[in-house]
Amino acid sequence: MxxxxxxxxxxxxxxxxxxxxxxxxxxxxxxxxxxxxxxxxxxxxxxxxxxxxxxxxxxxxxxxxxxxxxAPVSRQEFRELCDIVAALEALALRRSDPAYLERAAPQLLRLAEEFTADVAERQHIEHHDDEWHDLLLGGCTNERLLDLITSVKAGMRRYTHLLSGETTLMERAAEEHRRIAERLMAGDLEGAAEALRDNWVNGMERMISQLP
Missing domain, CATH: 1.10.10.10 (Winged helix-like DNA-binding domain superfamily/Winged helix DNA-binding domain)
Structure with a gap:
């Protein structure tokens, strides 16, 4: 090392x-x-x-x-962690600077369009997803909230290797990211926050389907 x-x-x-x-x-x-x-x-x-x-x-x-x-893999724990992150990230998005979100929305859309099966095959899923969510929440100034999100996500890392690069799943994730970015570009913060929550809930179900 x-x-x-x-x-x-x-x-x-x-x-x-x-x-x-x-x-x-x-x-x-x-x-x-x-x-x-x-x-x-x-x-x-x-x-x-x-x-x-x-x-x-x-x-x-x-x-x-x-x-x-x-720690053992637990479907119940993973559901609970996803529920917490979904709620916290939606809150952080609602607490973000509107001017920042307006500037970031086009880049978020571009990154979402790059989130393809090719990315998954190169085993960069986690890095790409983290980059996208970090950019999304970059306008939130509540450091305690962001630290809490980081801490909860740390507990989810041992599940990430269970996510396959199956094309249909990646296309669904990309579409959800695009929907969030498009809502922001339209100035619909509440719609973007709801789409963000849906992204976590849907991602949770995709992951759970692959747990042993």
Whole structure:
């Protein structure tokens, strides 16, 4: 793992989330801290700090002094997380600067049109979707609300590798993004917020259909 100029525990946390998102770790399995520290080329102290952070985000479970394990996949948990993010993002959109949304809407529409099956095949689904939603909410100045959204989304990362690149599913997601952008371009903030909520609800159902 390459070392960057920021706290090592944060780098380790991000690296573990990256690996989890691409399916390198199985849900509901124990973590061998010594082996993982050796694999990452770090000491166990920053690794444990990163694991504690991930446990606080709901990604891991602490085994009461016996170490950590990856949290099991749960349809109920995923539904709950999606419901929370849908409500929070819709609120953040409603609290956004109207002038910012007017400027961002054309770019949001362009990015939505790029969200194709080709993107999925290149395994950039998560990055592209994050980029789009970050741009959408870039006009919200409520930092606590944005931090809360980021925290809840962290708990969803272990589900992302279950999303396939099936063409029909990607076309539906792209269409939902286009609908949100078009509502913003029409000056219909409430319609955009409702379309954003629908995007999360529909995405949840698409993901749940692929859970074991």
């Amino acid at each position: 390459a070392i960057e100029r920021r706290p090592l525990r944060e780098q380790i946390r991000d690296e573990l989330m990256l690996r989890l998102g691409r399916g390198d770790f199985a849900a509901d399995t124990d973590i061998n801290e010594a082996a993982l520290a050796g694999e990452l080329g770090v000491s166990r102290t920053p690794l444990r700090e990163a694991l504690i952070t991930l446990a606080g985000e709901g990604v891991l479970q602490s085994n009461q002094g016996r170490g950590f394990r990856f």
